[in-house]
Amino acid sequence: MSSSKFRDLSAGTKSLIVIEQIxxxxxxxxxxxxxxxxxxVDFQLVPDGFLLLYAVIFGLLNQLSALALGLYNSKLRESFRGIFRRMLMCVSVAFFVATIINPLYGKNILPIExxxxxxxxxxxxxxxxRYFTFKVDFFGFGKRNILVMGSGERASIIERRMRRDVDRQDFTVHGFIVMExxxxxxxxxxxxxxxxDTLVNYALAHNIDEIVVANDERRNNLPVDELFACKIRGIEITEILxxxxxxxGQxxxxxxxxxxVIYSNGFASNNHLRNTLDWIFNAIMALCLLAVVWPxxxxxxxxxxxxxGVHAPVFYKQERxxxxxxxxxxxxxxxxxLDAEKNGAQMASENDNRITKIGNYLRKYRIDELPQIWNVLHGDMGFVGPRPERPQFVQGLIKNLPYYNERHNVKPGLTGWAQLKYPYGATEADSLEKLKYDLYYIKHRSFLLDLLILIRTVEIVLFGKGR
Structure with missing residues (x-):
């Protein structure tokens, strides 16, 4: 996670990370x-300085495992029992990794016991x-107090799409200003x-931390001087997009x-080294994955x-x-x-009766995707990127969804940001939702984001959240 992303986290989330490391x-x-x-256990005592370093590494291993299992996802919807189950698996994975790297410490090795x-x-x-923080909303103290400038169609996306408490864990909405x-x-x-009153006086009087500009009519209708006055007094000004x-994350x-789009950062990949080494990185990862999953x-x-049946085909090829x-x-x-598309191409739907009994399990745990290791080695796909769609659907989606064709500016992937955030998609409306996440990925594409997506995919596989 970059330093700018870390600064965007609420004080509560930062505190959770630091406290659990301790x-x-x-x-x-x-x-x-x-x-x-x-x-x-009998063992040779190690120097205090080394022991402290070992403790920090042990903590980081556990936190990386916790990240992979979704325990630092601020919108995780789990009961405490579910969180405890994840915590057990988190510590087990970290223990396994710690035992593997333990011999590297030489004479300062710690006993497995x-x-x-x-x-x-x-x-x-x-x-x-975690139980204490689950029962007491301890991490709500870091919420930003936001004031939305606008009460029309653009502003209403906050009311429609972020109406639940879990969607507003990092902020509270003071109100929506009615604009001409x-x-x-x-x-x-x-x-x-x-x-x-003036905007700056109102914002200061009500302890506003951030003003979100979301009015429908922008031309000659923005109080630029007042927004500037708020800005220099430490109030953050943010465009609704x-x-x-x-x-x-969309x-x-x-x-x-x-x-x-023109003036925002991102959307263009000017990292020539990354582009050059992209296939090598994906090919090495594909071979490593194949060595693990071939059984x-x-x-x-x-x-x-x-x-x-003995004569039934195992693999299925499809143009994307x-x-x-x-x-x-x-x-x-x-x-x-075998006759799944006798009536023509159609998207898979929830509880699709065309799926075989074994197919349900293959989809749930993403096992059906494993042969795509060949596509990665061949260079058609990467490990991370927008999921490739069928040509029959793409042409219609390009016509009906603005900016849909932009998702073809990067190589498609086995997994992606949209698969983590919006795993189900069977209609054009679903495709629009997934496009929002795909564009976010394309804009912020980086090695660290790819690594985060790969780690979070572990959660989907282990807990059978695939489709």
């Missing part, structure tokens, strides 16, 4: 201290802390304001205007043959649209009946 590191130090008191004790203490400490030219069909349920992008396609692929092939709109053939494990 708890994880403290668990290892506590295990060593308990061992000194009760002599549980001590790492196991530290992991057990971690579960107790962090789960207790705003659509009367905009804000319906939330507070509409008419300000008699940037606000939606920051808070939801770009509001229906609000985009060409000048915003799963072999078992899948056998199960398809057993359930569908790739980089620069060029078609290519994607390869997957067959998860639908």
């Amino acid at each position: 708890l994880f590191a403290g668990a290892l130090l506590s295990a060593v201290h308990l061992n000194e008191l009760y002599n549980i 001590l790492l196991a004790i530290a992991s057990s203490i971690s579960v107790f400490l962090v789960s207790s802390f 030219g705003d659509s009367p069909d905009g804000i319906q349920r939330e507070t509409r304001l008419k300000i008699d 940037d606000f939606i992008e920051r808070e939801t 770009i509001a396609v229906n609000l985009i205007y060409p000048s915003w 799963i692929m072999l078992i899948t092939m056998l199960l398809i043959k057993i359930t569908e 649209v790739g980089l620069d709109g060029e078609p290519f053939e994607i390869i997957k494990f067959r998860s639908m009946r």
Whole structure:
């Protein structure tokens, strides 16, 4: 996560990260201290400086595992039981990795038993802390107090799309200022304001942290001088598109205007080194993945043959649209009946009766996507990017959805930002929602974002959230 992204986090989220790092590191130090008191395991004592470094690394391993399992997702909708289950898996994965790198410490190696004790203490400490924060809204204190300038159609996206508490964990809406030219069909349920005082005085009097500019009519209708006065007094001024992008991880396609695209950062990849090494990086990852999952692929092939018949095809090829709109053939494990498209091409839907019994499991755990390792090695796809669609659907989507063709400016991927944020898509409306996330990915595309997506994909696979 870049420093600018970290600054955008609420004080509560930052506190959660820092406190849990201390708890994880403290668990290892506590295990060593308990061992000194009760002599549980015999081992050569290590220098304090090295022990502290080991504790920090142990904490980082646990936090990376927690990130992969969605425990730092601010919009995670889980009961405490679900969080505790994830915490157990998080600590187990971190313990496994810690035992692998443990021999690298040479003479300062820590006994496996001590790492196991530290992991057990971690579960107790962090789960207790999470339980407290789950019952008491401890991390709500860092919310930004925002004032929205506008109450029409553009402003109403906040009311419509961010109406739940989980969507507003990092901010509270003070109100929506009624501006000249705003659509009367905009804000319906939330507070509409008419300000008699100057904007800067009102904002200072009500402790406004941020003003979101979202009025429908911009021409000769923005109080530029007052916005400037707010800015120099430390009040953040944000355009509605940037606000939606920051808070939801998507770009509001229906609000985009060409000048915003032209002047905004992103959308163009000028990292020539990345582009040059892209295939090498993806090919190495594909070979590593193949070395791990080939037994799963072999078992899948056998199960398809057993359930569908010896002569039933295992693989399924389908034409998709790739980089620069060029078609290519994607390869997957067959998860639908042989006559699935006897009536022509159609998108898969929820509870689709064309899906075979084994196909449901293949889709749920994304096993059907594994043969696409070949597409990655061939250079048609990368590991991360927008999911490629069929030509029959693409032409209609390009006509009906603005900026849809922009998703073909990057190589399609096995997984992507849209798959993490909006995993289901069977209609044109769903395609629009996924496009918002795809454009966000294209704008912010970087190695760190790719790494985050790959780590978060682990959560989808382990908890069977695929489709």
